[in-house]
Amino acid sequence: MMMRTVGSLPAWEDERAIRHTMDLYAHAMDYGEEEIWCDCFTEDALFLVNDAQKDFEEIYRVKGAERLAAYIAAYPRPPAVFAKHICSQILVEIDGTNARAESFWLAVNSTGGAEGGQPDIMAFGRYRDRLVACPDGRWRFSERICETESAHWPEPGTYTDRENF
Numbered sequence: 001m002m003m004r005t006v007g008s009l010p011a012w013e014d015e016r017a018i019r020h021t022m023d024l025y026a027h028a029m030d031y032g033e034e035e036i037w038c039d040c041f042t043e044d045a046l047f048l049v050n051d052a053q054k055d056f057e058e059i060y061r062v063k064g065a066e067r068l069a070a071y072i073a074a075y076p077r078p079p080a081v082f083a084k085h086i087c088s089q090i091l092v093e094i095d096g097t098n099a100r101a102e103s104f105w106l107a108v109n110s111t112g113g114a115e116g117g118q119p120d121i122m123a124f125g126r127y128r129d130r131l132v133a134c135p136d137g138r139w140r141f142s143e144r145i146c147e148t149e150s151a152h153w154p155e156p157g158t159y160t161d162r163e164n165f
Contacts (some may be wrong), residue, residue: 015092018099018131018139025141026085032077038069042132042142047071049146052125059148083109087127097133102126105146123151 021040028037041047047068049060062071076083090103107122130143 011094014094014099014133014139017137018092018094018101019090021131021139021141022087022090022101022103022127022129025144026087029072029075029085030077030083032072032075034069034072037072038065039138040141041065041068041144042134042140045141046143047141047146048144049148051151052147052149056147081109083107083122099129099131099133099139101129101131103129123148125149125151 024036025040027033028040043065044063045065045068047060047062048058050056050058060071062068084107086106086108087103088106090101092099092101103126104124105127106124108119109122110117110119125146125148128145128147129141131139132142134140
């Protein structure tokens with residue numbers, strides 16, 4: 001990925017703001033906070049989920065504010081499904097008002113749905129992001145590529161077979 005030397009305080013502030021966007025994305029996705037999740041993206045952003053084990057075959061391609069809103073509206077959430085998106089090993093490279101980031105992700109859900117149950121590692125992979133600094137001071141995703149490196153999807157009708165994508 002990218003190498004960066006320790007830079008100035010403004011660069012650290014931008015990196016922290018980018019990490020905050022990544023954190024907001026996960027919290028909002030896991031608890032169905034649709035407006036907050038959508039506000040993590042630019043109006044014309046691309047959200048792409050692919051399968052690295054199948055030559056990066058597309059699972060979802062969602063582009064633009066309207067489609068992003070439809071995606072998150074259909075996404076499983078409590079109490080039907082309890083899940084956590086965990087992001088780590090975040091690398092950020094900033095170039096003015098544009099940034100690239102790479103990170104690892106892990107998706108954990110409960111096997112018991114609303115009744116609870118055992119935690120289950122559903123999938124893991126890597127995010128490859130492009131972000132832009134917006135006029136309101138927020139950094140937002142202009143592109144978020146979710147490379148799924150390993151997965152065992154839960155029951156049909158939850159994550160990968162929704163008809164609106």
